Amino acid sequence: MTRPLNLEEVGRRAGVSRSTVSRVVNGGPNVSSETKRRVEAVIAETGYRPHAAARSLASNSTGVIGLVIPSAVATLFDDPYFGRLILGISSATNDVSMTLALFLFGAGPDESSIISRVVTPGLVDGVIVTATTRGDPLIDHMQGTSMPFVVVGRPDNAGSTFCVDVDNRAGARTAALHLAGLGRRRPALIAAPSNTTAGVDRRNGFLEGLAEAGLSVESRVAEGDWSQESGRDAMARLLADRPDAVFVASDRMAVGALRAIREAGLHCPGDISVVSFDGIVPPDLTSPRLTSVVQPVTEVGERAVRLLTAVIAGASTPEHVVFPTELAVRESCGATPTAEPGA
Amino acid sequence: MTRPLNLEEVGRRAGVSRSTVSRVVNGGPNVSSETKRRVEAVIAETGYRPHAAARSLASNSTGVIGLVIPSAVATLFDDPYFGRLILGISSATNDVSMTLALFLFGAGPDESSIISRVVTPGLVDGVIVTATTRGDPLIDHMQGTSMPFVVVGRPDNAGSTFCVDVDNRAGARTAALHLAGLGRRRPALIAAPSNTTAGVDRRNGFLEGLAEAGLSVESRVAEGDWSQESGRDAMARLLADRPDAVFVASDRMAVGALRAIREAGLHCPGDISVVSFDGIVPPDLTSPRLTSVVQPVTEVGERAVRLLTAVIAGASTPEHVVFPTELAVRESCGATPTAEPGA
DNA sequence: TTTATGCTTGGGAGCGCTCCCAAGGAGGGT
DNA sequence: ACCCTCCTTGGGAGCGCTCCCAAGCATAAA
Incomplete structure (x- = not known):
């Protein structure tokens, strides 16, 4: 019979205790280099990975951030906007070793069920909400919970929320x-x-x-x-x-x-x-x-993640980040000599 | 001092035990309708939601499925393909009340770190892998783990994997x-x-x-x-x-x-x-x-989710789903009278 | 009335981890 | 030689849930 591969088992094989293995895994201090070496050898050999759910439960932090995109889902990806945004957010979450959970939904009954799923405790550490419409009830809902969140866009009731927008x-x-x-x-x-x-x-x-x-x-x-x-x-x-x-x-x-x-x-x-x-x-x-x-859509996404991690860490004075835009002059305005390449 | 809102606390307020509340929450049988009513009242009033991580730990199932897209991330969403696929998968995921975790990565060092994150125990119940390149090492890697997965596309070593593809x-x-x-x-x-x-x-x-x-x-x-x-x-x-x-x-x-x-x-x-x-x-x-x-990209996505849930539930004989395609005849082939509207 | 049967309920154990505290040992100062 | 400090290590408690079993109770059958 094969016993489960957990901290205790890794410890047993390395001849140390659960706690010591935990310290090694988490890069904690106060571990002798000899012990560390032995434990790491066992980890490499067994392919041990800490159990995410157990860790979340004990540490009260999941390492997951949610991205909520409420929209007429059908047309969502015809516009490259959301794709770019997801890219920026995904890249930033990878950078901070977090995982991205995606909550997409259109109108209708699934809306409320998804909203409540988003704020399930122990599922995500925080949420990035894309606010497109004015008076979005989602924002109000989020404010009624204790779930950390930042808004991408400018909610009309922005006063008390963290948000990232372009000018x-x-x-x-x-x-x-x-x-x-x-x-x-x-x-x-x-x-x-x-x-x-x-x-x-x-x-x-x-x-x-x-x-x-x-x-x-x-x-x-x-x-x-x-x-x-x-x-x-x-x-x-x-x-x-x-x-x-x-x-x-x-x-x-x-x-x-x-x-x-x-x-x-x-x-x-x-x-x-x-x-x-x-x-x-x-x-x-x-x-x-x-x-x-x-x-700068990608930058907005990256910044939203950074801001959210700050909120999760306890930041409390609402911050509004506004990115400048830049005019890219090409042919359609007639400012440059119309040198359409080809056509 | 406010005590944590958990099963125990809900039970205390409703005058029943943790176990009974759990049965109500999970729609379990053998609960008298009177008790059920009382418990549900307390839940509605307190806004109680079960703790996802605790549930995952105890039940050994997370309710999350991962979508892995290894690709030159930069160009990813210029092609509507992946957007559509995500849409289909997301919608199917919502239907079965699961959450979608997105793992996007390009080449380079983040690749291996993300791969290992994907197979972290207690993080996702299963994974949908989009296989674009031949001899993708990711597929081999997944096969070496016990993580349930299905492939979207046709891996060249498809024999022993579950996959969904178009013809x-x-x-x-x-x-x-x-x-x-x-x-x-x-x-x-x-x-x-x-x-x-x-x-x-x-x-x-x-x-x-x-x-x-x-x-x-x-x-x-x-x-x-x-x-x-x-x-x-x-x-x-x-x-x-x-x-x-x-x-x-x-x-x-x-x-x-x-x-x-x-x-x-x-x-x-x-x-x-x-x-x-x-x-x-x-x-x-x-x-x-x-x-x-x-x-039929959206259908492929939906089917991949259904197949994955089957694998998670224990299906073991590899299944290869192949969707037919359909030729949409428009003007560019010259088959229909060239009635280009406008232009 | 007695025994069997089923429904309802409560509580123990345990999932794998983190956090904290106490114990042991090595080393430096006096 | 002694004490104090610091580093290292182990183990208890607990996170909130599910699963299982036993106890309580009502009702049906004998």
Whole structure:
């Protein structure tokens, strides 16, 4: 009969006690080098690995962080945004030797069951919540628990939470000033959903920038739902108003907008300048290549993990990290000589 | 002083014992309805949730399954494949009330550390491994452990493992027959990396189909690395040989190929028919819309979870699930009247 | 009435670990 | 030679749960 491979057994084989093995495993101090050597030999030989659940129970810490993405799951990964975010978060969790648990869900009944699963004690040490919609009940729910969490994005009730966001407002403002600087006089806006804080911030930032330049969108505003189709539809509608520039609140919608422009027999950037937000669609995918306000998604993810570990460690004064964006000027705005490689 | 909220405490408040509360929580039998009511009232009122780690330790099962994606992480989510797969797996995981842990890693030193983390006892009940490359050491490693696992894809040493795959070979063969049926006589192939089983299967299936139709690619073969750029480069090279059709082993590479065709001043499908594999790029993204061999990625993910739960439950005779593919005929092959909407 | 049967309930043991404290031994100071 | 300190080691207690068994009790059968 083979006995279970646990601390006690490793200790037995190395001729020491459970406690000593534990100290070796955890790199603890006060272990003679000779003992350490012997124990490590046994560990290497047996392939012993500490039991995660037992460790969690005893130490009251699991080494797991949860990532909660509440969203219309179907379209989730058509947008590279979440993929990049997961990448950043995953890489940062690996760096700190933690494990990432993923909680994805759409609307409906599974929502509440998943939310309650997230806050199960002994499952995760903390949670990163992606907040996309305004007045998200998830945030309120999390605040009612003792589970450490940080928000990616800007919840509208951000006051008392830790969050990591990009400066959507300033980025959009930059886009407005850029278009104005190119001499465009009839700007249009394809906004993101106004029930998201990112959508609101980008809209306001753009309008603010226009105002500074003495411009206005007047009635040249349409709202999309992040999807490419909605961008195409919105652009098609806006074209009736003969804009000479458009700011599209996301890359994906901008791809649709470019298509609508082409379909209307117009030329970008000749007839109309396009600037979008995200900087997440591979530039070569579109023609002309998109000028876009780039947000550092991966860095946001990494920072969220670092912030969360701080919260888990006991940080208590809410911290709001805001990353700057950067305007990547390519051909679609008309600022550079239109040297579309090929096409 | 507030005492910890555990089974004992809930029992104390309801006037019953730990064991009885446990039975109620787990829907066990042999509990009088009156007792059950009282206990449930206390649970609702206190918001008690069982401690996951304690439960895992005692029951020797964690309720977590791991998803291991070893890949060049940087490009991971540019391809919608993994996103879809995660979606399917996540959804199936939710259905069975389990939690999904994600292990992403690229090459390098983190590889071994993550692999060993995956097999930590008490962390996950089982693992889904995505096998992309041939002779993947990860599979061998997993076989050396007692951790239940299933493979998504076809490992080259599949004999003794559980795996879920799509019929890459048959799908590619269908593509060949389709192109032959359209009267094309100079087919070309842009293959996926030959160090992946999917790449090999798609290549062989295509060549097999051509042979059946009495055709051959001769020297019109190039190999890409799944990326769009590689598809573009491969196509550009192949065009010198004046093919009248091309099978591209993935949608992403096909997007690049379409671009190369355009850049060469040629027309698809007029001058050259294109059929790709995956069915994962939104059709409207390309012009013309891609004819593609569609693989049911989401179903694969769901099935992998179901299979894994079976393995965890003790299934022991290796099972190989192979999903059929389906050819989605759109404009790029030239089979339908080229009614490109717009463009 | 007595014995058997089943349902309900409580409590002990144990999962594998961490944390803490006490015991033993080596070494340095006086 | 002695004491005190520091390093090293072992073992008890306990984390919150599940599993199992025995005890209590009501009801049915003899």
